[in-house]
Each structure stands twice: as C-alpha cells, then as structure tokens.
Amino acid sequence: MSRYAMAIDTKRCVGCTDCVVACQTENDVPVGYCRDWIVEATSGVYPELQLEIRSERCNHCSDAPCVRCCPTSASHYAEGGIVMVDHDDCIGCKACIASCPYDARYVHPEGYVDKCTFCIHRVKEGENPACVSVCPTHAMIFGDLDDKNSEISKVLQTRKHKTLIPEAGTKPNVFYLL
Amino acid sequence: MTKRFKRRQFIKILGAGTGGAVLGTTALKAFQPGEKTDNFHLLGKATDAATPTYCEICFWKCAGWVHKKDGKPWKITGNPDDPNSNGRFCPRGTGGIGAYTDPDRLKTPLIRVEKNGKQVFREATWEEAFDYIADKMKMIKKKWGPECVALFTHGSGGSYFKTLLKAYGSNNIAAPSYAQCRGPREEAYLLTYGEGVGSPERTDIRNSKCIVLIGSHIGENMHNGQVQEFSEAVANGATVITVDPRFSTAASKSKYWLPIKPATDLALLLAWINVIIEEELYDKEYVKKYTYGFDELKKAVKHNTPEWAYPITTIKPHIIRETAREMARHAPATIVHPGRHVTWYGDDTQRVRAGAILNALLGSWGRRGGFYAQAKAHVKKYPVPKFPKPKKNWKDAFPNQFPLANLALSSGICDATIPTAERDCSFKGWIVYGTNLMLTLPQPQQTLEAIQNLELLVAIDIMPAEITGYADVVLPECTYLERYDDLRISPGRFPTVALRAPAFEPKYNTKPAWWMAKELANRLGLEKYFPWKNIEEYLDYRLKSIGSSLKEMKEIGVKKLENEEDLYYLDGEEYEFNTPTGKIELYSTALAEYGFDPIPRYTAHEEPPDGYYRLLYGRAPMHSFSRTTNNPLLTDVKSENEVWINPKVAREWGIKQGDYVVLENQDGVRSNRIRAKVTQRIRHDAIYMVHGFGRSDKRLRRSYLRGADDTHLITRVKLDPVMGGTGMRVNFVTFRKEGEA
Structure with missing residues (x-):
C-alpha cells in the first residue's frame, strides 16, 4: 500500500505561482480556472510582521467529505489514497464543492467537477506531480507516507509542520513545513 | 512614401486582420503557415519530441524544452543541464506558451496611412513594409547622415538589427536596460573592481x-x-x-x-x-x-x-x-x-x-x-566585413556630460531627438525592437514629443503595445517558440551555450527578426553584412567552433563547456x-x-510634501514588465496591479481594502484607477505598485485599463551625472477618488 502526500516548505516558497501555471499547462486546465493557488497570509503590525506563503490545492484527505457525499461515487479514492473525480460519472451536482472545507473544487466548463489529481498520470510513471517538479525553490516534496524512508516521511519526522483546517477532521495529506 | 505626418496619432492595432489576407511574396514562402513540407524543414522533427529553446519572456534566458501533445502546443519545461534554470522554469517561462496562443498578437505588417483625415494602419505585405522602411532610411542617410537613425533594443532578435544599423552607418544603439535599470551598477563595479x-x-x-x-x-x-x-x-x-x-x-x-x-x-x-x-x-x-x-x-x-x-x-x-x-x-x-x-x-x-x-x-x-x-564560452562570430565608421554619435548632443557612460542612453537619444538651437545631432529615425518605450522610458511626455519629430518610426514586436501605436511601420515578429535565434552565451560558473529552435511554425503572417533584418539589408544594399544563406547555416558555423553542431544542439539544447579559470x-x-x-x-x-566624489558622500534628497507619498515600483514574479500583462496564462494568475498603502494612511484618506483609487503626481498627472491593497507591509511615507500594468491599447483585451501604469506618473527624473542614468523614484503621488475633479 502507499499513501501519497505532499509537504510544502513555507520557508522556501516565494509565492511565484509557478505551481499554478505548470498545473494549468500540464493538465490543460482552462484559462480562468485553477487546481492550485497561492495564499499570502500576513500577521502582525508594522514593523513586527510575519508572512506565510502557501501553495494550496486539494488535500487528498484520508477522510474526505467529498467522497462521502458524492451521490454517484464519481468522487473516489484511487491508488495511494489520491482523491479523484470520474468525469463520466460526475453529474455536476456540486455536493462535493459544498462539502470541501478547502474550496479545492470547481465546475469544469464541460460540466464535471474538477480538481487537483496529484498528477496521478505522472505519479503512475514514477514522476513527481508537475507543480513539484517545476517549483524553482524546491519548496515541495511529494512521496509515500507508508514508506518510512521516503523523503517526505523523513521531513515530516524532523520538521515542524501543520495541516490546514485540522478541526474539520478530514485528515489532510498536504502538509505545510513551518 | 516619403511624406511625414505632421502629428503622429496613436493608432490602435486593427483587430480584424489575420495574416492570411496579405500573404503572397515568393521570397516568403518558406515560412507561410500551412506549408507542411517547409514546416518539417523548419522544425527538423516531425514527431512529438521536444524542441530545445531558451526563454524570451525575461532576460534570464533559461534553457528548456517545448513539448507538444498530439501535435499541439502543450508545455515548456526546464533543461536540467542549464545553470540559469537548473531544469526548473519560473512561472513566466512555464507560461511562455501563452505568448504563442495569445489571440491579440500582431498578425501582419502594418503601415500608417491617412484616410479621410484620420491616421490608420493598413495591412501591408512584407515587401511593402520593407520598401517603405528602406526608402525612408535611404532618405535620412542622404539628407542628415546614417547616424541620425537609432535603434532601441531589448531581447535576442535585436542582435540582427544591431548588425543592420552598424552596417548602415550608425552606432546609436541603446537598451533601456542601461540608463533605466542596471547601468549605474555596472559602472560602479567597473570603477571599483574593473x-x-x-x-x-x-x-x-x-x-x-x-x-x-x-x-x-x-x-x-x-x-x-x-x-x-x-x-x-x-x-x-x-x-x-x-x-x-x-x-x-x-x-x-x-x-x-x-x-x-x-x-x-x-x-x-x-x-x-x-x-x-x-x-x-x-x-x-x-x-x-x-x-x-x-x-x-x-x-x-x-x-x-x-x-x-x-x-x-x-x-x-x-x-x-x-x-x-x-x-x-x-x-x-x-x-x-x-x-x-x-x-x-x-x-x-x-x-x-x-x-x-x-x-x-x-x-x-x-x-x-x-x-x-x-566564465563565458568563446564562440566564433560569423565573419562579416568591417562596419563603416560613424562620424558622430549620441554623445555629441551632450558635450561634457555623463563622461563615464559606457553604453548609449535610451533617454539621451530620446532627448536628442527633440531639436534645440544647440544640438546638431537630432535623430530622425527610430527602430524599436522588443521594447515598449512608452512604458520603459520615464517622462512619457518627452518620449511623445520626441516621436513627433521623427521621419521614421519602426516598431518590431510580438504584441500590440503603446509604442506600436505610434509607429509608421509595425513589423510583427513571431514568438521565440516559432523561430531560431542566435545562440545564448551566458556567463556563469561554467560556460554554456544554448540553442533556440522553432517548436511551432509561425502563426499568422509573422516572421523572425533575423529574416527581417536580412531582407532589409538586401534592400539597403547591405547584403554583404548578412553573408549566410539562412539561420541554420549561421548557427552551424558558430557551433562548429566549439566542437558542436546544429544537429547536436537540437538533441541536447544546452552545451556545457569546461571552465578553465578558478571561480x-x-x-x-x-x-x-x-x-x-x-x-x-x-x-x-x-x-x-572627472570631478566627482571619489568616495561616496551622502546628500539628502527631496522629500514628499504633506499629503504626498513617494512612488515606489517593482516586479511581480509572474510578469516581465508590460511584456506579459496580456499573456492568457499569466493574466490568469495576476490580471492587475494594486497600490500598497499603509493602513494609517488609508484611514486618513478614507480608503478601504479593495477600493479603486486614482493617483495624482506632483505635476498633476493622474493614473488609471487602481485597487488599494491596504497593508502593514509598507511604510507610511511611500506607496508601491508593480510595473507593467494599466495598458492603454484597447486591443490588448486582457490588460486594457487593468490597474495603473507607474511610468505614466514618472514625469520627472534625476539624472546620474556620472553615467546618465535616470533616477525615477523621485516622484510623489497623492490620492484622488475615481471621477473626482
């Protein structure tokens, strides 16, 4: 078994949006839509400020509300726990969009719901997702959490990290290194 | 043909024109879209295999691969052998495909004509465009001397126009990247370290x-x-x-x-x-x-x-x-x-x-x-005859000024285009390659005045831009993904050479710069300066001198050479x-x-008056100046700029997050409306915006009037007496509500 996950280093990330553009070209995401995006969160008062830059996307949650609520089972777990949408089975009811705490899904102009796939087509070929492989600052790590020797397992053992909206209880598989 | 327009009006590029309507000269056949055999010849590959390129979206020129899927443009990735990118492109390079797909591109040569008392562009053939330019250049040479034509250039294809201009007899070749950007840095380090x-x-x-x-x-x-x-x-x-x-x-x-x-x-x-x-x-x-x-x-x-x-x-x-x-x-x-x-x-x-x-x-x-x-690779130049020696240059217009300027000043050439009683070197012709002078030169009011004094203004570009609207002739270049260019010979920790080969056939009726320059040279009787038959021969000759070839470079994209020196x-x-x-x-x-301070000495600069804030500007990672602000992929991640305002200042002016405001500078010049980003991330005495937005050409459908243009507000500069750089952070702005008198 594998459990695919992503770790994003907020210390390295400069928020350049290359992950967004690379995803769009790799996956033919139509102009005006995106499967991943950048958040810049500022805190503090001048001149004592902090800035956290995050590349966000579907968290491929281990307990994914989108999978649970999908009436046609179009949203499902594929290999390695990757949450996928079967375009043919999707009826575009948007229940999954309403249930996702991360707002990670959108309706594709062709009528189905679309979102990040962790580039499963590349992962199957042994490659990293497009966003990971393009990131100029090497801020992203992709790998298998069930493999204790994988880079991502190691980094999560040594670096302080968090997930987004953990209180939603969805068990996200995208981690942010702090 | 030689008639000069009294007052150049800004012409919006016609939207309807597609290349198909105006094709037709035999010399151009090899590059016409739709001719498959020539296309294969051009690409060298008939499969979906990747084509090597180096990026033209910014000056870093990262080398990478252009990929197709089912024969269609797909994506661009970095070349791992390239030290500029280490195999990872930035968002602009990744989004380079958008430069190719942009439907607002220039599509065919255009010539300014007068129709019912109004200046308009008419679509022209390449032959007509070249004849028009050649006639004017011959006239200027005869009447005022070839030195009265200047070239402004930014980007790879400019090198062919440099050759053309030197062959014609002028060395007035300027890049805004000197006097408007990094010139003072190069001179300062040259003075200190040599x-x-x-x-x-x-x-x-x-x-x-x-x-x-x-x-x-x-x-x-x-x-x-x-x-x-x-x-x-x-x-x-x-x-x-x-x-x-x-x-x-x-x-x-x-x-x-x-x-x-x-x-x-x-x-x-x-x-x-x-x-x-x-x-x-x-x-x-x-x-x-x-x-x-x-x-x-x-x-x-x-x-x-x-x-x-x-x-x-x-x-x-x-x-x-x-x-x-x-x-x-x-x-x-x-x-x-x-x-x-x-x-x-x-x-x-x-x-x-x-x-x-x-x-x-x-x-x-x-x-x-x-x-x-x-370390930099030594690549042999293709031999050309010696260039004629110009009798004068731009510096003559500025006696005893800017003694340590090692390169020509774009702003200086612009100033010297406006005739004065003292100046004997007024420019009569501008060739503008790949630089949108209206947004790159400060004091746009000066640039406009200079343009009104020209006999000839040629703009070579990929996109309609503010400068193309003022041109007499617009030559549409194909994007870097559709052309060969000269080799990229970047300095670095070790020497490298990178190739750009065409991945796609040129869209519309667009052409590469090398071809334009060579064709123009033929019409000016300067063909001996372009002795190569075609660009492949030119590139292969150069590559042979480093033990490579065009064939090898098409396979590897980047050639690493040994560094003979210690780092x-x-x-x-x-x-x-x-x-x-x-x-x-x-x-x-x-x-x-030269009478300057031999050791830097601090002098105070003017401060903004009450109610005014210093105008600061900079870059966003997904855009290169105004060059990318209409790119469909990149406008998707950032479609307009914001003005950064400290919350205390915003409170004083009653400006809320996301409000549209208008900026007015010390000379009463106003900006287009721009959204307020009220943030702790800036001091109270300055405002900030990303450069390159607020475009005024209607035909740029994604960027037209999106955000504000900082250059428009830079109506004054402070000149660096050492080398003529234009200090631009000396402008102050205040806030006006949209529509406020």
Whole structure:
C-alpha cells in the first residue's frame, strides 16, 4: 500500500505561482480556472510582521467529505489514497464543492467537477506531480507516507509542520513545513 | 512614401486582420503557415519530441524544452543541464506558451496611412513594409547622415538589427536596460573592481552565509537561478538582512528587516562602512593586498556613525551595528547584493559603489559565498566585413556630460531627438525592437514629443503595445517558440551555450527578426553584412567552433563547456584589477579625475510634501514588465496591479481594502484607477505598485485599463551625472477618488 502526500516548505516558497501555471499547462486546465493557488497570509503590525506563503490545492484527505457525499461515487479514492473525480460519472451536482472545507473544487466548463489529481498520470510513471517538479525553490516534496524512508516521511519526522483546517477532521495529506 | 505626418496619432492595432489576407511574396514562402513540407524543414522533427529553446519572456534566458501533445502546443519545461534554470522554469517561462496562443498578437505588417483625415494602419505585405522602411532610411542617410537613425533594443532578435544599423552607418544603439535599470551598477563595479557584475549576476548566493539585500526584492523579481539560490541559502540557515521600505517576500525570509526611509540607503551603507572600519571588522589582509585608498575612505566616513544615520534612515543605531557585525562574522561568505534595477535617485552610481566598497572591506569579491569569477564560452562570430565608421554619435548632443557612460542612453537619444538651437545631432529615425518605450522610458511626455519629430518610426514586436501605436511601420515578429535565434552565451560558473529552435511554425503572417533584418539589408544594399544563406547555416558555423553542431544542439539544447579559470581567488594570489591603479579602488581615481566624489558622500534628497507619498515600483514574479500583462496564462494568475498603502494612511484618506483609487503626481498627472491593497507591509511615507500594468491599447483585451501604469506618473527624473542614468523614484503621488475633479 502507499499513501501519497505532499509537504510544502513555507520557508522556501516565494509565492511565484509557478505551481499554478505548470498545473494549468500540464493538465490543460482552462484559462480562468485553477487546481492550485497561492495564499499570502500576513500577521502582525508594522514593523513586527510575519508572512506565510502557501501553495494550496486539494488535500487528498484520508477522510474526505467529498467522497462521502458524492451521490454517484464519481468522487473516489484511487491508488495511494489520491482523491479523484470520474468525469463520466460526475453529474455536476456540486455536493462535493459544498462539502470541501478547502474550496479545492470547481465546475469544469464541460460540466464535471474538477480538481487537483496529484498528477496521478505522472505519479503512475514514477514522476513527481508537475507543480513539484517545476517549483524553482524546491519548496515541495511529494512521496509515500507508508514508506518510512521516503523523503517526505523523513521531513515530516524532523520538521515542524501543520495541516490546514485540522478541526474539520478530514485528515489532510498536504502538509505545510513551518 | 516619403511624406511625414505632421502629428503622429496613436493608432490602435486593427483587430480584424489575420495574416492570411496579405500573404503572397515568393521570397516568403518558406515560412507561410500551412506549408507542411517547409514546416518539417523548419522544425527538423516531425514527431512529438521536444524542441530545445531558451526563454524570451525575461532576460534570464533559461534553457528548456517545448513539448507538444498530439501535435499541439502543450508545455515548456526546464533543461536540467542549464545553470540559469537548473531544469526548473519560473512561472513566466512555464507560461511562455501563452505568448504563442495569445489571440491579440500582431498578425501582419502594418503601415500608417491617412484616410479621410484620420491616421490608420493598413495591412501591408512584407515587401511593402520593407520598401517603405528602406526608402525612408535611404532618405535620412542622404539628407542628415546614417547616424541620425537609432535603434532601441531589448531581447535576442535585436542582435540582427544591431548588425543592420552598424552596417548602415550608425552606432546609436541603446537598451533601456542601461540608463533605466542596471547601468549605474555596472559602472560602479567597473570603477571599483574593473569589472561589471554581469547578467546573470556573478553572485555566489548559493554558498553565502549572510545575504544583504538593499532594494533588491528577490523572489518578487523572479530571476530564476538567483531565486533558487536564495531559497537554498535561506533553507541552509543563511542570515538575510533586507533593507526595504516594504516588507517584501525576501524581507519575510530575513532575520533582519530594516524598513528604511526611502531615498536614504546611501546613509545606511556609509554607516555600515563606518562600523566595519571603526570596529576593525574588515578583512585586513584582503584590504591591504588588493585595495587602494583605505586611509582616504576611513577619513571620509569618520562622521558617518550609526548615530548620524539614525535620524536620516530611521534605522536604530544598535541595529546598524548589530547587522554590520553579523556581516563581518560571516565574511567573506557575506554578499551585499549589488541589486539590478538601481536607477532611483540620481546618485545611483555612488550608492551602488558604497555597496561595492562594503563588499571589498568584507573581502567577498572573488571569494566563496561572495562573488565568483564568471566564465563565458568563446564562440566564433560569423565573419562579416568591417562596419563603416560613424562620424558622430549620441554623445555629441551632450558635450561634457555623463563622461563615464559606457553604453548609449535610451533617454539621451530620446532627448536628442527633440531639436534645440544647440544640438546638431537630432535623430530622425527610430527602430524599436522588443521594447515598449512608452512604458520603459520615464517622462512619457518627452518620449511623445520626441516621436513627433521623427521621419521614421519602426516598431518590431510580438504584441500590440503603446509604442506600436505610434509607429509608421509595425513589423510583427513571431514568438521565440516559432523561430531560431542566435545562440545564448551566458556567463556563469561554467560556460554554456544554448540553442533556440522553432517548436511551432509561425502563426499568422509573422516572421523572425533575423529574416527581417536580412531582407532589409538586401534592400539597403547591405547584403554583404548578412553573408549566410539562412539561420541554420549561421548557427552551424558558430557551433562548429566549439566542437558542436546544429544537429547536436537540437538533441541536447544546452552545451556545457569546461571552465578553465578558478571561480575564486586562491589564498594570497596576486591579482591585478582592471582599474587605473590595478587595485580595488575604494577611492576611485577615475571619479576624482572627472570631478566627482571619489568616495561616496551622502546628500539628502527631496522629500514628499504633506499629503504626498513617494512612488515606489517593482516586479511581480509572474510578469516581465508590460511584456506579459496580456499573456492568457499569466493574466490568469495576476490580471492587475494594486497600490500598497499603509493602513494609517488609508484611514486618513478614507480608503478601504479593495477600493479603486486614482493617483495624482506632483505635476498633476493622474493614473488609471487602481485597487488599494491596504497593508502593514509598507511604510507610511511611500506607496508601491508593480510595473507593467494599466495598458492603454484597447486591443490588448486582457490588460486594457487593468490597474495603473507607474511610468505614466514618472514625469520627472534625476539624472546620474556620472553615467546618465535616470533616477525615477523621485516622484510623489497623492490620492484622488475615481471621477473626482
């Protein structure tokens, strides 16, 4: 078994949006839509400020509300726990969009719901997702959490990290290194 | 044909024109869309295999591969052998496909004509366009001399027009990247070390333990390899000291953020020098062995104590001391970054020199973690006959001014186009390649006046732009993905050569620059300067001189060559610098000779009046100037700019987050509306915006009137007397509500 996950280093990330553009070209995401995006969160008062830059996307949650609520089972777990949408089975009811705490899904102009796939087509070929492989600052790590020797397992053992909206209880598989 | 328009009106590019309607000269057949056999010839490959390219979206020129899927354009990825990108493109490079797919591209040659009393563009054939240009150029040569034609250029294809202009008899070739950008930096380092910093910069950031950024917003300027190294250094725990009135991305990665009062950077640099000398933190051996003028320097900065700098810069004395000690602690693996866009206040050569002096005191030039020695490939040039010697050049218009300008000033040529009683060198023709002068040159009112005095204005570009609207002839270039270009020969830690080959056939009726220049040369009787049959032959000749070939380069994209020199000075190595004294000149003998301060000296700059704020501008990582603001992929991630306003200032003016405001500068010039970004991340005495937005050409459908154009508000400059750079951060703005009188 594998459990695919992503770790994003907020210390390295400069928020350049290359992950967004690379995803769009790799996956033919139509102009005006995106499967991943950048958040810049500022805190503090001048001149004592902090800035956290995050590349966000579907968290491929281990307990994914989108999978649970999908009436046609179009949203499902594929290999390695990757949450996928079967375009043919999707009826575009948007229940999954309403249930996702991360707002990670959108309706594709062709009528189905679309979102990040962790580039499963590349992962199957042994490659990293497009966003990971393009990131100029090497801020992203992709790998298998069930493999204790994988880079991502190691980094999560040594670096302080968090997930987004953990209180939603969805068990996200995208981690942010702090 | 030779009639001159009394007053050039701005013409919006016709939207309806597609290339198909105006094709038809036999000479051009090889490049017409739809001719498959020629297409295969052009591509060299008939499969979905990747085509090598180097990026043209910015000057970093990363090398990569263009991929197709089912024969259609798909994506661009980095070439792992390329040190500029290390196999990872930045968002602009990744989004380069958008330059190709943009439906608003220039599609066919255009000629300005008068129709019912109104100036319009008519679609023309290439032959007509070339004949028009050649006739005018011949006329100007005969009447005023060839020196009266100037070339403004930015980008790879400009090299062919440089050849054309030199062959024609003019060496008035300017790039706004000099007087409007990094000119003062190159001159300052040349004066100090006898060498410039170069591009990509010779900064050894990857190995730095302490990085000092003063006005350099790495991460927002997406100079790929440099950003990569910066991130790596941060991850490895390097101390970053960022001096910026704005809490930039880099500042957020820094141990120290020094929110300096704008226009006072030189005072801080001098105070740092003072601390490093007074506390004897400098590299004594290095200073003794390699530098000239230490005693004079020590004396000159004696009074520039942190206490002196505090009221000027607002940076507390203990922070100035602490950061200076931090620099010294990590020296020589400390780098005071020389910056890139440094034309701020008119004393820019002096300010950058202060940083160069600081680097010398820390011993970081020629040391690991400081500055390395660049290596560049020696590639044989294709032999051409000797160029004619011009009888005059742009400098004649500025007697005894800017004595240390080593390159032509775009702004100087612009000024010298406006005739005055004293000037004998008024320009009559401009060829503008790949640079949108209305947004790159400050004082757009001057640029417009200059344009009205021209007999000929040719614009070569990919996109309609403000400058193309004022041209007599517009030549539509195909994108870098549709053409060969000259080899990329970048300096770096080791020499590399990269190839750009066409991945797609040119869309519409567009052509590569090399072909345009060669065709124009034929019409001007200058064909001997373009002796190669076609670009493949030209490239193959050059590549053979480094033991490669066009065939090999199409397969590998980037060729790495051996570095024969050491990256750093060896311990105790004797070294002669290319300066008048043969030493690193802390005291510049050249500056002294021309009557300038041989050691930088702080002078106060004008401050914004009450209710006004200093206009600062910069870059966003997904855009290159105005060049990308209509790219469908890149406008998708950032479609307009915002004006950054400190919350206290916003409260005073009743401006809320996301409101549209209009900016008005000290001369009463107003901007287009721009959204307010009310943020703690900027000081109260300045506002900030990203450059390149607020486009005024309607045919740029995604960028038309999106956000504001900073250049429009830069109606005054302060000239750098050393080299003629145009200091542009000397404009002040206030707020107006949309529609307010």
